[in-house]
Amino acid sequence: MTTEEHVELSRFTTLGTGGPARAFARPESASEVEKLLQWARDGGLSVATVGLGSNLLVADDGVDALVLKLAGELASVASDGEVVRAGGGAANAVVLHHVRNAGLGGFEFACAIPGTIGGGVWMNGGAYGGDFAGVLERALVATADGSGWLTPSELGLSYRHSSLQHGQVVLAAELRLRLRDPAEIRREVRDLNARRKAAQPTNRRTFGSVFKNPDHELTAGRMLEACGLKGHRIGGAQISPKHANFIENADGASTGDAIALMAEARRRAFEQFGVELRHEVEFLGDLELPPVG
Numbered sequence: 001m002t003t004e005e006h007v008e009l010s011r012f013t014t015l016g017t018g019g020p021a022r023a024f025a026r027p028e029s030a031s032e033v034e035k036l037l038q039w040a041r042d043g044g045l046s047v048a049t050v051g052l053g054s055n056l057l058v059a060d061d062g063v064d065a066l067v068l069k070l071a072g073e074l075a076s077v078a079s080d081g082e083v084v085r086a087g088g089g090a091a092n093a094v095v096l097h098h099v100r101n102a103g104l105g106g107f108e109f110a111c112a113i114p115g116t117i118g119g120g121v122w123m124n125g126g127a128y129g130g131d132f133a134g135v136l137e138r139a140l141v142a143t144a145d146g147s148g149w150l151t152p153s154e155l156g157l158s159y160r161h162s163s164l165q166h167g168q169v170v171l172a173a174e175l176r177l178r179l180r181d182p183a184e185i186r187r188e189v190r191d192l193n194a195r196r197k198a199a200q201p202t203n204r205r206t207f208g209s210v211f212k213n214p215d216h217e218l219t220a221g222r223m224l225e226a227c228g229l230k231g232h233r234i235g236g237a238q239i240s241p242k243h244a245n246f247i248e249n250a251d252g253a254s255t256g257d258a259i260a261l262m263a264e265a266r267r268r269a270f271e272q273f274g275v276e277l278r279h280e281v282e283f284l285g286d287l288e289l290p291p292v293g
């Protein structure tokens with residue numbers, strides 16, 4: 001399987017920022033992924049996988065790694081009784097469509113999460129009281145040494161977190177759902193989408209929640225709103241005027257603009273509330289936030 005060089009990753013992030021990957025490939029099967037992982041190991045190159053880039057900030061000067069985007073059978077979905085098997089590269093929306101038609105409920109929460117199954121496992125994505133940990137039976141994870149199934153506890157799933165590391169690729173996941181009338185599923189998804197639309201900037205380029213909710217009576221969004229940050233802009237990036245825990249690409253933003261805005265938000269939250277916000281968005285490449293204390 002061949003790799004491409006210097007593919008611009010801004011094409012693969014919902015914010016639309018970020019530089020090139022040193023090497024890039026779209027494997028379509030588990031054996032192709034394993035060969036690529038071995039190739040990278042032999043060349044001393046690290047490996048990262050991108051899903052739909054909906055929770056990803058990629059460094060403007062690019063990523064010195066082999067970046068994988070799963071395709072083909074690694075993006076397919078099938079069900080057998082109440083168990084659904086989906087490729088790591090399958091979009092949540094595609095899986096939700098499949099399970100609704102199969103009369104399987106429990107995955108409705110994912111209508112709010114515009115990512116893939118692999119990204120959902122990595123992040124333990126969740127919304128409206130549901131999360132991947134609640135439906136995941138096991139995930140097939142590849143490394144350069146081979147592939148194996150891991151349970152949710154072996155994956156270390158907790159609030160927007162797993163213990164997966166770059167170099168581990170989620171090839172597939174098995175979800176255990178339950179029988180539910182498709183009309184009820186459709187109704188619930190419609191209601192959740194309407195709630196989402198009312199509260200968040202769904203028609204802007206963002207990467208979802210910027211910060212995890214802190215252990216505090218205020219959510220990260222309410223805290224940043226209280227700091228007067230709604231609409232605050234640096235370069236082409238701005239804090240959403242609708243929801244302060246979102247950063248929008250208002251006009252030609254760079255990742256550097258988003259990082260500067262995050263640094264400012266953390267500084268202000270620390271000054272006003274003594275809280276050190278932790279980022280939910282994943283970083284790819286040489287990126288870090290300055291300390292606030």
Ligand SMILES: Cc1cc2nc3c(=O)[nH]c(=O)nc-3n(C[C@H](O)[C@H](O)[C@H](O)COP(=O)(O)OP(=O)(O)OC[C@H]3O[C@@H](n4cnc5c(N)ncnc54)[C@H](O)[C@@H]3O)c2cc1C
Pocket residue numbers: 014048049050051052053054055056070088089112113114115116117118119120121122123124125126127168169170171201202206207208209282
């Ligand atoms: C408008 C909007 C609303 C959102 N709302 C929510 C929400 O309500 N709840 C929520 O939890 N999230 C939300 N998000 C964030 C995001 O959609 C989720 O975190 C999602 O699970 C990320 O999936 P992805 O495929 O886009 O992953 P990416 O953003 O591409 O990657 C995220 C991380 O997962 C890793 N990764 C991706 N695929 C694989 C794989 N196959 N194997 C190994 N590693 C992999 C990447 O390397 C990276 O570290 C929202 C985002 C947007 C833009």
